Amino acid sequence: MIPVTELIPGIFVALFGLTLGSFLNVCIQRLPAGESIFLPGSHCPKCGHPIRWYDNIPVASYLILRGRCRDCQAQISPLYPFVEILTAALLVAEFCDYGWTPEFIKWSVFSLLVLILIFTDLRDRRIPHAVTLVGLATGLLLSAWVPVDDRPLGTILSMAGYYWSGTLLSAAGAIAGALVGGGLFYAVGELFYRLRHKEGLGFGDVMLMLMAGTFLGPALTLTTIFLGSLFGTVVAVPLTLFRRRFRDYAWPYGTFLGIAALFVSLGGEALLNAYLAWTRLR
Ligand SMILES: [Zn+2]
Incomplete structure (x- = not known):
């Protein structure tokens, strides 16, 4: 059994990782094209409809919408939830290695930067x-x-x-x-x-x-x-x-x-x- 004192911070890190993963998706989509990562807000690449906040919850929204846009039914790439889960998993792994230390911050930042580059190179070279x-x-x-x-x-x-x-x-x-x-x-x-x-x-x-x-x-x-x-x-x-x-x-x-x-x-x-x-x- 993992003690509660370690489990709760671990869950916190995982949830934080999912949210960061959602942001990494924006970076992976937009940076290769030289677009801003802040504006405009997230929208469906097919119909352009802005994504409602409750449809923008990491992993959960993808599952609830069964991988389709609520407005035009266009398929949403499974890469989105994959990147979110991967980001969370990596941060949890770094947390297990280092706990609450400066090393954890350093290697988490490193993981996030490298994750963006892994996928921009894979998708867009x-x-x-x-x-x-x-x-x-x-x-x-x-x-x-x-x-x-x-x-x-x-x-x-x-x-x-x-x-x-x-x-x-x-x-x-x-x-x-x-x-x-x-x-x-x-x-x-x-x-x-x-x-x-x-x-x-x-x-x-x-x-x-x-x-x-x-x-x-x-x-x-x-x-x-x-x-x-x-x-x-x-x-x-x-x-x-x-x-x-x-x-x-x-x-x-x-x-x-x-x-x-x-x-x-x-x-x-x-x-x-x-x-x-x-x-x-x-
Ligand atoms: Zn759409």
């Missing part, structure tokens, strides 16, 4: 700068409050005689993460371009990794790139080879990187530590 630039600034600011994983930068600096600590080291970790993420990913993009002779990665992917780097620091950023490329390969290669309709499909690399970043934010620490322990044994 867009990674809006509005999100990545806000994320980059937020990641740098948060590094002053929540220490960024500085491995292996801290060790390298101390070997060079610079015994940085606290906010300075944390900020250096965030900047190093951004440079490693953006820089290495830029190099991976170049390599892909030379091998395939076509544009496989956009500048959006570089921006995504720049942003993620400020939250993750260098070591976890590398883990994210590795896992994202692995996920992408495992999914894309068999489908491209064996499914005709995927032969010329432009795979959303940002979506795979985003999934990897979320995975790393929830369990990357343990994964990386296990790998480091294993390599030291060999």
